[in-house]
Amino acid sequence: MKAVLPDDLCKIFSKAGSSGSWHKYLKVGDWLVLLLSCALVVSSYTLLWRGGVADRAIVKRDGQTIIEISLNSARKTRVEGPLGTTVIEVQPGRARVFSDPGPRQYCVQQGWLTRAGAVAICAPNHITLELNGRGEASYDSLGY
Amino acid sequence: MTPSGIELPITEDDRRIARYTAAAIALTVAEAALPSPLPGIKPGLANIIVLVVLLRYGWRDAAWVSLLRVVAGSLVIGQLFAPGFFLALAGAVSSLAALFLAVQLPRRWFGAVTISLLAAFAHIGGQLLLARLWLVPHDGVFYLAPLFATAALIFGTINGLIAARLIRQVETI
Structure with a gap:
């Protein structure tokens, strides 16, 4: 030693x-x-x-932006797709797909989106909801 | 084997540095066995030895121990020239730069904990910079910076305290 x-x-x-x-x-x-x-x-x-932190929600149909909603105040927006009406609900700092005519309801079950870059895809109705933040275009995911 | 004609003189400095380096390598190997919640977050126990050497024998000796520790330690673990080796080297070089400055602070007010904390932050800074430039060329790595900074804060403080205590005990013996 x-x-x-x-x-x-x-x-x-x-x-x-x-x-x-x-x-x-x-x-x-x-x-x-x-x-x-x-x-x-x-x-x-x-x-x-x-x-x-996300500051606006972007709703697209077939990849085309239909509406951009700032995440400052609470509101509901109706968007028409091939199957029917998708309802997007926005509250301060978050957004979700409130209802969708799609058969499996994946985008509805995803619940509230809060982070920039988060996406809910209602594929049957051709509608996507995504959140965007300040600064650079956000990444899809990070893996470590 | 015939004795070689060349003889390298071994000074007392060499022996002392070698012994401290051996202690640092032992801590590196022991630490490699510890599980880590996130790759890269480690207590850095070998830095306690570097701190003790710095405060007792000066920056030159500390630099020798630190760099020899990185090279020999990763040789033992089997990481030599793997990405982890270069990250360790970047951390060691940048924390040695911080140690060089930190040791100039008035010893009356600033002790081992200050020096340890500054070195720990420089360590993660150097590593993140290398990781950003070389391994993950994306600003996403900085997303992890707060976690690394937290680890540097905790382990920097603990290592500094241990080093302070070791030095106090040496001085009172």
């Missing part, structure tokens, strides 16, 4: 057990830096993760 470890580390490990409170190792500047770091980390969440 002594041959491998640096001498002072050997001494430390042999002295293990002598404990004390940890805050005595923090100096005034350390507290300051720690506080600033916490603020930095918290602000990094708000700055970098807010980019995904």
Whole structure:
């Protein structure tokens, strides 16, 4: 053991057990830096993760934009497709397909969309609802 | 084997650096066995050794230990020249740059925790930059930055505290 470890580390490990409170190792500047770091980390969440917030809903039929609705106020919009009427409901910060004449109701069951780039596709009725955010065109998905 | 005519003199510095590096490599290997919630988030225990060396023997020795640790550590884990190796190297180089500056701070006010935190943030900064430029050429990597910053905050503080305590114990012996 002594041959491998640096001498002072050997001494430390042999002295293990002598404990004390940890805050005595923090100096005034350390507290300051720690506080600033916490603020930095918290602000990094708000700055970098807010980019995904959606601010408008785009409804398309056969790929053509029919209507763009801002996500500021609550309203319902009716869109006609080959099968019938699809109802889009918008509330502040989110949107969903309220009802759709399609047989399997996938886009209705998807529920509320909140993030920019989220899409609900009502394929039988040729209607898509997608959310868009500020800045660059958003990606379809991210995989890690 | 016949003795070679060339003899490399081994100084006391070499031995000391080699011993600290060995301790750092041991921590690297031990840490590789720990499960991680997200690839890339690790406690970085070997940095405790780098901090102790920095505060006791200066930046030059710390740089030797840190870089030797990256090369030899990834050799042991089997990651040499894999993407993880270059990420580790980018982290080590950028945190050494931060250590170079941080160690100039007045020791009266700033201790190991400050130095550790600055190095930890520089570490993730360098890694994210390399990842953005080379591995994932898309701004999507910065989406993960808050998670890495949180890890740097937590592990930077803990490693700094451990290093401060080790140094205190060495000095009181």
